[in-house]
Amino acid sequence: MYDLLVVGAGPYGLSIASHAAAAGLNLRVFGRPMASWRDNMPRGMFLKSEPWASNLSDPAGRWQLDAYCAEQGLTARHAEPIPVEAFAAYGLWFARHAVPAVDERTVTRVASRTGGFSAVTEDGEMLHARAVALAVGVMPFVEVPPALRDLHPALVTHSSHHSDLDRFRGKDVTVIGGGQAALETAALLAEQGTRVRVLARAERLQWNDVPPPWERPWWQSVRSPHSGLGPGWRNWFYSERPGLFRHLSEPTRARIAATALGPAGAWWVRDRVEGAVELLPGHKVTAARAMPGGVRLDTMSREGALRTLETEHVIAATGFRPRCDRLGLLSTELRGALTALPDGSPAVGRDFESSHPGLFLAGLVTASGFGPAMRFVHGATFTASTLVRGVRRRLRTTPMGGTVPVPGGSSRSESPSPVRR
Known part of the structure; x- marks a missing residue:
């Protein structure tokens, strides 16, 4: 039986695995x-986050984005966005250096069992572990x-369903x-010759400001400090x-x-959109139906004005909604045992442990508990160290056959997975 199964190998899963391996846990990823x-x-x-705020996390801080960029001859400078392809390659580099060998099979089911959990892979192998960390990213939570x-995927897709436009x-x-x-999707479409429009419910589109220089007078830094989520004290918090953040009242956390x-x-995307893309702010879709050659959309403005437009395809860049009932890889019993917050997301404790002992959650699904940082790569650093500390605490308090790692020691019933260097 493993100490920990990490399900998911994105920034959060890889960071958790790196910290868990360093802590001496017997794990699979x-x-x-x-x-x-x-x-x-x-x-x-491009990555919207600053390069210095886009690190995956290893305990020693050896495998950060700037180290990868230096090795590859790339730049990682403040206010210079990183291509998504480069960030993905950095994640693969991090996995090779800071994480035990990753099993690329998909886990299709996780269920509770005596002494921990069982997990089934896509090809039917069953594994057992005393704790599980779910780091499943955003894809289970697509919101349309x-x-x-009800429209066919040939007519309507989510923005996250495209690797090629x-x-x-x-x-x-x-x-x-x-x-x-x-x-950004609209900008890329326009630049390749697609006739594209953006329809948004907000009365006007919002644009982030150019970030202030990294080096600036001290009084400017005091008034508006840099942070992984942008300048300003609120973002810093x-x-x-x-x-x-977790100690704020539940209604306050949910609102934030x-x-x-x-x-x-x-x-950096504003000039690529304005003047190149038809913008229709202040409109929401009230109905949609298929028609020969595409989709007919009925819209309503904030003033109540009705409009109909026809298009060949709709891309819904409408985000993600993390809810317990969308954690489909959990067994019905385990999913039903989770305590849900009013917004439908699972409640988590101080160490990212769900209401079911031994089941830990990471990433977007914890944003209502730990705040907006969990929607970004930057949140992986806090999550990884805190969650692994919680796993070790859980293993100490509920021993199930054999000794387990404790602070200052490394006894266990099985050997730890090696970390390649």
């Missing part, structure tokens, strides 16, 4: 490394507006949403103190998780 970054983002996109859900060359596409995914750092485009 499952998932295709950086899969969503490699498969679910079109070529030409109700008016579009070439199929839309010369066509008419409507992108729904007002955030970075919507605006969300970014650097997620442990304190739902509204902080709302939809906005990066400063």
Whole structure:
């Protein structure tokens, strides 16, 4: 029986695995490394986060993005966005150096059992572990507006379902949403010759400002410090103190998780959108139906004005909604045992442990507990160290056959997985 199974091999899963291996836990890591970054983002996109705020986490801090860029002859400078392809390659490099060998099979089911958990892989192998860390990213939580859900995928897709936009060359596409995914997707479509419009519910589109220089007068830094989520004290609190964020009242946490750092485009994509893309802010889709050659959308403005438009394809860049009932790889019994917050996301304790002992959660699904940082790569550092500490605490308090690692010792019933250097 393993001490820990890590399910998911994105930034959070890989970071957790690195910390768990360093702590001497006997673990297995499952998932295709950086899969969503490699498969679910079109070529030409850039990372919105600053390079220095986009590190995966290992305990010694040896395998950071700037080290990878230096090795590859790339730049990782403040206010210079990193291509998504480069970030995905960095994640693979991190996995090779800082993480035990990753099993690229998909885990299809996790269930509770006496003494821990059972997990079944896509080819039917069953494994047992005393603790499980789910780091499944955002893909299980894709959100599409109700008016579009019944249309065929040939007509409506989510923005996360595209690694290549070439199929839309010369066509008419409507992108729904007002955030970075919507605006950057629209820019890429326009640049390849697609006729594209953006339809957003917000009365006007929001754009992030160019970040202030890294080096600046001390009084400017005091007034608006840099943080992993952008400048300003509020962002600094969300970014650097997620442990304190957890102590806010539940209604306050829920409100912040739902509204902080709302939809906005990066400063470097603005000129690629304005003047090149038809923008329709202040509109929402009220109905959609298939028609010969595409989709007919009925929309309503904030003033109540009705409009109908026809398009060949709709891309819903409408984000993700982390809910317990969307954790489909959990058995029905285990999923039903999770305590849910009013927004439907699972409640987590101080160490990212769910209400079911031994089941730990990471990433977007914990944003209502630990704040907006959990929606970004930057949150992986706090999560990895805190979660692994919680796993060790759980293993100490519920021993199930054989000794387990404790602070200052490394006894266990099985040998740890090797970490390649």
